[in-house]
Amino acid sequence: MRQYGMFTALVLIMLLFQVLTDGILLRPLNITNLILQNSYILVLAIGMVMIIILGHIDLSVGSVAAFVGAISGILIINHHMNVFAAVVISLLIGGLIGAWQGFWVAYVKIPAFIVTLAGMLLFRGLTMLVLKGQSVAPYPKSFQEMSSGFIPDLFGNGALHVLTLVIGILFSAIYIMNEVKFRKTQQRYKFEVSSIGFFVAKLSAMIILINIFTYVLATYEGIPNILIILFALVxxxxxxxxxxxxxxxxxxxxxxxxxxxxxxxxxKKVTFWAFVNMGVLAALSGLIFAARLNAATPKAGNLFELDAIAACFIGGASAYGGIGTVGGAIVGGLVMGVMNNGMSIIGLGIDWQQAIKGLVLLIAVAFDIYNKNKAS
Structure with missing residues (x-):
């Protein structure tokens, strides 16, 4: 149920909004926008799920993302630093912030809620301080490409992005080989496996989804650069x-x-490095958001932490710790993203959007607690 339930829910939610939006949701342009709009939340969710599995929480990631985005703007725009060097320095700063917070949580034993709440206030204040309350823009094109660029087509410039179709086929082949190999390994060690009918049906469904997805991307601009970054992280x-x-x-x-x-x-060491990792990913999220916005702004990262936390819980992470997956966090983030996008297209106000998202989060956590009580 945990493994396939939320993925099934994502597909059903997409089909629902596809009907409600008269087919707008799954148009190539909107699919690409969905990826670009939710990329920085998905990056945060990857780090956040590790923190939640440990039994902690990080409320500071939105403020850290804003602070690092501000630092990158000052380095690249104001001081004309090389983009690559500025990105490396920004990620290092994110790691140092994570180390600062990880020290208080892991070694001083202050609850992560308190430490990261303090961090949220501290780095939001520092962001406004270093930017002096003003936005810094624009970034050079090479920096913007990280968030808004696409991989070039090596096979021409026709109506379809051929390289994207080729990548879809290759990925399908790799997926089949890995699944078959995993099933044989389970059988060799006498583990229980699904029936051959279910196995073939699952493979077929995934291959169809992969190739439909890459075909939709191919009809627009192809695969966004940020999707490559996300895939590598996952x-x-x-x-x-x-x-x-x-x-x-x-x-x-x-x-x-x-x-x-x-x-x-x-x-202590594992907890410390988990927070360092969260700091680096928060920094990366801030860079991605700044590149997409083409500006470093004091208001960046607002409520990012809540969306990342919600993505993890909706994706199957347990409120008690010890349970959760990276894939589940990504699916949870996509559920939130599709809901945001779909509700915006059909004209629901931000008040209704927030209420519905809160209700979905509550149901997800209630489902987790129900399963835990049932198991015990």
């Missing part, structure tokens, strides 16, 4: 959480911190 962090010692330690600490400590896991 692959890397999914691997870390599922296949590495660090990832297993995160789950162990979130499940039972005392037991994890007694078993030899360095709980």
């Amino acid at each position: 692959v890397i962090y999914s691997f870390v959480m599922k296949k590495t010692v660090m990832g297993r330690h995160v789950y162990a600490i979130g499940g039972n911190e005392k037991a994890a400590s007694l078993s030899g896991i360095k709980t």
